[in-house]
Amino acid sequence: MTATIQPDTILRELSELWVSLGKEAAGETSAGVLRACAMTLVTVAEDSEDASLIGETVAALMREHPSRAIVIRFRPAADRALDARVFAQCWMPFGQRRQICCEQIEILASDLSLPDLPGVIVPLAAADLPLVLWCRSARILGLPGFAQLAGVAQKVIFDSAVFPDPKAVLSDAANRLREPYALADLAWTRLTCWRSLVSQIFDNRSYLASVPSISEVRISFGGASPPVAAYYLAAWLLDSLERAGASPKLIWEASDGDAGTFHKIALIAHGSAELAVRLEAQGSAVDVSVDHLTACTKLGSATDYDLLREELAIPYRDPIFEKTLMRAARLPHLS
Amino acid sequence: MSLENPFQDPLRFERRVPECAVVIFGANGDLTKRKLLPALYRLAYEQRLSSGFAVLGVSRTPLSDDKFREHMRESVKQFLEDSPFDEDVWKAFAQGLFYVPGDVGDAASFGAVAKRLEEIEAQRHTGGNALFYLSIQPSQYQEAAAGIGAAGMARGTGWRRIVVEKPFGHDLQSARELSEKLHEVFKESDVYRIDHYLGKETVQNILAFRFGNGIFEPLWNRRYVNNVQITAAESIGVEGRGAYYQEAGALRDMIQNHLMQVMSTVAMEPSATFQPDAVRDERAKLLRSIRILKPEEVAENAVAGQYGPSRIGGVDIPGFRQEKGVDSQSQTETYAAVTFFVDNWRWAGVPFYLRTGKHLPKRVSEIAIQFNAAPHAVFGEDRQGVTPNLLILRIQPEEGISLRFLSKRPGAGMQLRTVSMDFNYGSSFGERSPTAYETLLLDAMIGDATLYTRQDMVEASWTAIEPIMTAWHNSKMAFPNYAAGDWGPKESDAMLARHGHAWRKP
Numbered sequence: 001m002t003a004t005i006q007p008d009t010i011l012r013e014l015s016e017l018w019v020s021l022g023k024e025a026a027g028e029t030s031a032g033v034l035r036a037c038a039m040t041l042v043t044v045a046e047d048s049e050d051a052s053l054i055g056e057t058v059a060a061l062m063r064e065h066p067s068r069a070i071v072i073r074f075r076p077a078a079d080r081a082l083d084a085r086v087f088a089q090c091w092m093p094f095g096q097r098r099q100i101c102c103e104q105i106e107i108l109a110s111d112l113s114l115p116d117l118p119g120v121i122v123p124l125a126a127a128d129l130p131l132v133l134w135c136r137s138a139r140i141l142g143l144p145g146f147a148q149l150a151g152v153a154q155k156v157i158f159d160s161a162v163f164p165d166p167k168a169v170l171s172d173a174a175n176r177l178r179e180p181y182a183l184a185d186l187a188w189t190r191l192t193c194w195r196s197l198v199s200q201i202f203d204n205r206s207y208l209a210s211v212p213s214i215s216e217v218r219i220s221f222g223g224a225s226p227p228v229a230a231y232y233l234a235a236w237l238l239d240s241l242e243r244a245g246a247s248p249k250l251i252w253e254a255s256d257g258d259a260g261t262f263h264k265i266a267l268i269a270h271g272s273a274e275l276a277v278r279l280e281a282q283g284s285a286v287d288v289s290v291d292h293l294t295a296c297t298k299l300g301s302a303t304d305y306d307l308l309r310e311e312l313a314i315p316y317r318d319p320i321f322e323k324t325l326m327r328a329a330r331l332p333h334l335s
Numbered sequence: 336m337s338l339e340n341p342f343q344d345p346l347r348f349e350r351r352v353p354e355c356a357v358v359i360f361g362a363n364g365d366l367t368k369r370k371l372l373p374a375l376y377r378l379a380y381e382q383r384l385s386s387g388f389a390v391l392g393v394s395r396t397p398l399s400d401d402k403f404r405e406h407m408r409e410s411v412k413q414f415l416e417d418s419p420f421d422e423d424v425w426k427a428f429a430q431g432l433f434y435v436p437g438d439v440g441d442a443a444s445f446g447a448v449a450k451r452l453e454e455i456e457a458q459r460h461t462g463g464n465a466l467f468y469l470s471i472q473p474s475q476y477q478e479a480a481a482g483i484g485a486a487g488m489a490r491g492t493g494w495r496r497i498v499v500e501k502p503f504g505h506d507l508q509s510a511r512e513l514s515e516k517l518h519e520v521f522k523e524s525d526v527y528r529i530d531h532y533l534g535k536e537t538v539q540n541i542l543a544f545r546f547g548n549g550i551f552e553p554l555w556n557r558r559y560v561n562n563v564q565i566t567a568a569e570s571i572g573v574e575g576r577g578a579y580y581q582e583a584g585a586l587r588d589m590i591q592n593h594l595m596q597v598m599s600t601v602a603m604e605p606s607a608t609f610q611p612d613a614v615r616d617e618r619a620k621l622l623r624s625i626r627i628l629k630p631e632e633v634a635e636n637a638v639a640g641q642y643g644p645s646r647i648g649g650v651d652i653p654g655f656r657q658e659k660g661v662d663s664q665s666q667t668e669t670y671a672a673v674t675f676f677v678d679n680w681r682w683a684g685v686p687f688y689l690r691t692g693k694h695l696p697k698r699v700s701e702i703a704i705q706f707n708a709a710p711h712a713v714f715g716e717d718r719q720g721v722t723p724n725l726l727i728l729r730i731q732p733e734e735g736i737s738l739r740f741l742s743k744r745p746g747a748g749m750q751l752r753t754v755s756m757d758f759n760y761g762s763s764f765g766e767r768s769p770t771a772y773e774t775l776l777l778d779a780m781i782g783d784a785t786l787y788t789r790q791d792m793v794e795a796s797w798t799a800i801e802p803i804m805t806a807w808h809n810s811k812m813a814f815p816n817y818a819a820g821d822w823g824p825k826e827s828d829a830m831l832a833r834h835g836h837a838w839r840k841p
Contacts, residue, residue, distance in 0.1 A: 192347050199342035200385060203353045204462060208340060244341035288386075293460070295386045298423070310347065320344050 007123035013086040014103050037103075039315065040125040041067040042153070045136045047075035047108065054136075058104065060305045065312040068126045069104040072117065074140055077110040082120070084108070114145035118152050130154040130315040133181075134308065138162045138169075150181060157311050159186035161260070166228040167333045174329035182317040187228045188324070189307040193299045194265070194279065194286070195236065201277055201290055212245035213273035218266040219252060223259025226252060228328075230262040235327035236320070237267070250331075352378065352780040354387045354462045355493070356455055358448065360439060360479055361470035362392025362403070366500070368410035370531075371470065374772035376411045377418055379428040383777060387459040389431040393448055395438050403434035416770060431459060439475045445486035452488060463492030466780055469499050477516040484520035498527040498779055501592045502583065503788070506804065507797040514790045527779045528788040532593040532700075533600070534771030534778075537734040539786070541600050541702075542614075544728070544736065551726075552605070554706065556681045561723065562836050563601065564688045564703040565594050567730075568695035572642070572652070572819065573669070578660035585671035586639070586800060586807070589691040595622060595796040596788060597730070598687055601702055602677055611785040615792065622795035626676045633806035635833065640670030640824040642694040643815030652694065652819040666812055669693040672827040673803060674834070686834055690827065694819035699841040700730035714749055725839075734768070735759040 041061070045054055051073065058069045084107045105124060109117060125131045133153035135141050141158055150156045156176075163169040176183050202208045217237050221230045234250050241248045248267075257263045261281075269275040278289045285298050300306065357375065359367055378384050392403050408429065412420050435451045437444030456463055465488065469479050476499055489495050497517065504510030517526050532538055545552055554560070567589055573580045580588065599618040606613040628636055643654040655661060655669050670692030677687065706724040725739040736758045744750040769777075778786055816824040822840065831837055 192344075195342065195344060196348045196351075196382075199340060199344065199348060200351060202340045202342055203351065203385065204460070206462075211341060240341040297386065300382065314346055318346055320346065 007120055010084055010086055010105055010124060014105070017086060017103070037066055037068055037126050037129060039065060039067045039129050039312070040070065040131040041065070041312070042070045042072065042121060042131065042133045043136065044072050044074065044133065044140055044149070046139070047073045049073070049136065055104075057304045057308065061308055061312065064309060067132075067312075068124070070107065070121065070124060071104065072107045072109055074109050074111060074114075074137070076139075077112070079110055080113045080116065081110045082107060082113050082116065111140075111143060114140075114143055115148060117145075118148050121149070122152055125152070132157065132312060132315060134158075147179075150179065153181050155182040155184060155311075155315055157184040157186065157308070160228040161187045161190075163228070166226065166231060167329075169228060170231060170325065170329040174325050177322055177325065182315070183325075184311045184314070184318065184321065185228075185232075185325070186304075186307045186311070188232050188321055189310050190302050191229055191233055191236075192310060193302070194233065197279060197286060197288060197297060198237070198265075198267075198277070201288065207275060207277070207290060210269045210273040210275040211241065213269035213271055214241055214246045214248050214267050214275070215270055216266070216268040217241070217248045217250050218264070218268070219250070219262055220255045220257075220264040221252070221262040222255055222257030223261075224254070225333075227260045227262060231328040231331055232324055233262065233265065235331060236324045237265070239323060239327055241267075349381065349383055350777060350781055352384050352388060352777060353464060354385045354460055355464035355466060355780055356389040356391055356452060356459070356461045357466045357468060357776075357780070358391045358393065358452060358488075359468045359470055360393045362434065363394035363396050363398075363406075364470050366470045367392070368407070369414045370770075370772045371468065371776070372407045373411050373414045373416070374770055374776050376425065376428055377415065377770070377773050378777060380418065380421060380424050384428075387431070387461055388428075389433060389455045389459045389461055391448070391452055391455060392432070392434040393437045393444070394434075395436065397436045398434050400433050404429045404432045407432060439471055439479045439482065442482060442485065445482035445488070449486040449488050456491075461493070464494050465491060465496075467495070467497045469497065473500070473502055476513060480517050480520045489520045494525070494782065495521070496525045496527055496779060496782070497521050498529055500529055502587060503528050503592070503793045504797065505583075505587060507794060507801055510790075510793050510797050514793070523790055524784070526790070527784060528790075528793065529775055529779075530592050530596050530786075530788050531771040531775065532730070533596055533786040533788075534773075534775040535730055535734070536768040536774075537728060537730045537736075538597060538600060539774075540734075540736075541597075541728055542609075546605050557683055557685050559706055560682075560685055561705045561707045562686045562688060562834070563598075564705070564839055565597055565601070565690070565701075566703070566839070566841060567594055567691040567700045568697060568822075568841070569691075569693050570695060570698045572694050573655065573658050573661070575659065577655075577658040580669075581661050581665055581667045584667045585669055585691050585693070586673075586803060590671055590673060590689050591796050591800045592788070594689045594691060595799070596792070597702065598675070598689060599792070601704075601728075602682055602687070604681070609785070611783055611787075614785050615787075615789050619789060619791045619795060621677065621679075622792055622799065624677050624679045624682075625795070625799040626678050627799060628802045630802060630806055633803050636674040636830065637803045637806070638670075638672045638824060638827040638830050639668035639807055639812055639814075640672075640692060640817050640827065641665070641667065641812070641814035642669050642692075642817055642819040642821075645694075645819035645821075647820045654815050654819070655693070656815070666814065668807065668812070668814075670695075670817060670823045670827070672823065672830060674830060675799065686836070688831060688836070688838070690823065690838070692817075692823050695822055696820055697841070698732060701841055702728040702730070703839050703841075704728075705836075714751055733759055 043054060043058060054071060084105060086105050131153045132155045133150060134157045140146060160169040160173065173183065173185060202211060219230050219234055221227060238248060238250060263281040265279050267277040276291060280287045285296050288295050288297055359371060361367060375390060408425060433451060433455055435447055437448055452465060455461065467483055469476055471479060480497065483489050504513045545555060599621045603617040603621045606617045641655050644657060645652045656663050656665050672690035675687045704726040708723050727737040729735045738756045739753050741751045742754045744752050775786060828838060
């Protein structure tokens with residue numbers, strides 16, 4: 001191994017950081033700092049990405065998911081270079097006397113040093129707590145050494161929306177379900193608002209009674225082919241409906257909207273249990289119509305912070321996602 | 336075919352309220368303004384409410400829907416805790432707010448409420464689901480329940496539930512009468528007796544702490560626990576509630592409900608599941624296991640106190656008898672401390688000390704579990720200043736858990752000192768915790784009664800309290816017996832001293 005950073009050195013620096021934070025805080029408030037840690041969050045990003053943006057997202061996540069944060073920034077260089085620095089993210093919760101701090105380690109790495117990273121990450125990870133790996137780059141996810149790095153994680157989070165070929169990424173992701181770690185796709189996480197709206201409609205018992213009669217699922221998308229999210233949504237709707245006894249037909253509808261988006265879904269039941277449920281995106285809101293009743297609901301924000309916040313709350317396998325991913329990968333490709 | 340919603344995803348979706356209407360009797364009162372509406376608004380903000388959610392306010396003051404919305408807007412803005420006020424969310428939420436003037440004492444009012452509720456059901460598609468919240472004088476509960484029943488509102492196409500605030504009666508007999516009256520209209524499973532202490536995050540965390548971790552439960556018994564102290568101290572007096580408080584007193588107002596519910600949570604056996612009735616069965620069993628004091632045992636195991644005038648921080652504090660609306664010879668206790676023993680295998684011989692009081696030195700609610708000292712003094716007998724291991728579950732103001740244990744002082748020699756390991760809910764997780772009313776209202780609308788008090792629990796706690804009430808009622812107390820700002824009367828310290836214990840000074 002030719003790593004130019006030593007985990008022991010980083011751990012010593014972390015220890016010194018806590019001592020100095022404790023002294024500072026004791027001087028200021030006499031209440032000390034509180035060290036909290038519920039997991040190790042490893043963020044893998046391109047060096048060209050905005051470092052401050054990643055830092056802000058990670059810092060915001062600390063409030064709900066206090067972690068030892070390790071940010072690895074990759075550059076496609078020909079040498080096997082590694083470098084690291086250590087610092088703390090601290091904040092004073094509103095109305096509290098004591099500040100809360102979390103550790104952050106930043107590692108700069110070249111592509112060639114990827115195989116060296118598991119040997120650095122394992123000793124740096126907080127003991128006995130889950131390690132979650134968030135990979136922000138499609139390029140790095142495809143590097144040959146990535147599987148080794150992913151192997152040290154309990155959960156790997158990626159975003160299939162940044163991949164050019166939806167069917168290829170779904171197929172690749174479905175294969176990864178055999179790995180021992182849990183897998184999460186932020187393209188699926190973005191659907192939670194939509195899925196929750198659909199589910200909420202069928203909390204109503206009279207609409208629920210019509211579910212077995214739903215015979216059509218229509219999804220309209222912009223561009224030439226459906227984005228990954230549309231495949232996920234279709235797979236989830238079909239699975240859910242079939243579980244309730246329906247035999248729906250999936251109908252794709254190309255529309256004039258932006259490529260890579262879907263903007264309308266419809267669930268239609270004919271016959272005695274006639275029902276038409278339509279959800280249509282209108283900017284940051286969704287128009288929901290059930291038969292002749294309509295309502296407008298604001299979609300929650302879906303920043304990286306929002307999506308990660310949701311995923312970090314599930315540090316284990318998500319059976320509904322896995323089932324949906326398998327089904328989505330099997331759906332006929334529409335090009 | 337399954338009737339379960341096939342689109343549910345419990346890992347991802349927050350618990351949601353199905354379509355329903357909440358009918359609040361006493362919609363102009365303090366509780367509605369300070370707690371209920373801010374909690375409901377917050378649930379709307381969190382997108383936990385269905386789009387057809389509605390609130391129907393009922394109160395004597397004549398108000399239009401718009402005026403009611405205006406009043407509630409001001410209240411929500413004023414009393415929203417640690418939360419932003421979002422104008423758009425409010426606008427959508429306010430569309431579901433309605434008002435009908437009505438008096439609980441007037442039977443015709445219930446007809447008007449029923450008519451309005453029917454209109455709202457049609458307009459908002461609430462599916463016939465309705466939660467009736469009695470935010471009114473306890474003396475009006477029976478009348479209100481009967482009125483709801485007579486107007487046909489207790490039955491509908493959906494579920495119908497009723498929430499009542501404490502006190503649930505003023506003794507065992509009246510608690511039974513109240514339950515009987517409620518049961519004439521609602522089934523017990525549809526009666527939600529709210530005890531906001533049980534909705535507090537730390538009280539719920541007691542269950543997680545005890546039953547989610549393997550290391551504490553083995554210590555949670557008479558072999559390792561020396562005594563348990565449950566304190567709910569208030570630094571303020573009766574604050575204009577003198578007339579009410581004079582009828583209630585600390586024993587009825589706090590110990591019979593809040594503190595005994597907390598005690599049952601701390602001491603209950605693990606339930607087989609986290610189903611509402613499984614948890615409540617264990618709580619009820621614990622309350623029924625409390626040893627009932629004989630009349631001659633009351634003086635040794637229960638202490639009443641009443642604060643007298645004092646001067647705190649340069650401010651003159653009137654005694655309880657000098658408060659507005661209070662009888663100058665009042666025999667009402669503003670402080671109560673009780674020693675309970677639980678007659679079961681787990682807790683036999685372990686005293687549970689419960690205390691509450693007005694005008695104590697600070698506002699604090701906590702449970703302190705004191706463990707037995709180490710069996711052999713390896714480090715010498717001179718252990719002055721060394722306290723035994725303590726596990727403190729803090730309910731307010733800073734919710735959290737602390738563990739006190741001994742550590743070696745740095746330096747030569749083997750000198751020990753007590754250190755504290757703290758877990759602070761608020762600062763360990765920067766996220767805000769839901770208020771007790773958010774949790775409890777959501778539970779009631781979903782139909783989860785785990786954190787609500789059942790009739791048998793109410794009766795068991797009254798049964799344990801009644802001998803004390805009777806003895807105090809038949810005695811003439813030498814009040815006042817503690818100065819405002821003190822930790823209660825000396826007799827309270829003596830009560831613990833008889834068992835070789837002392838109150839913690841939180």
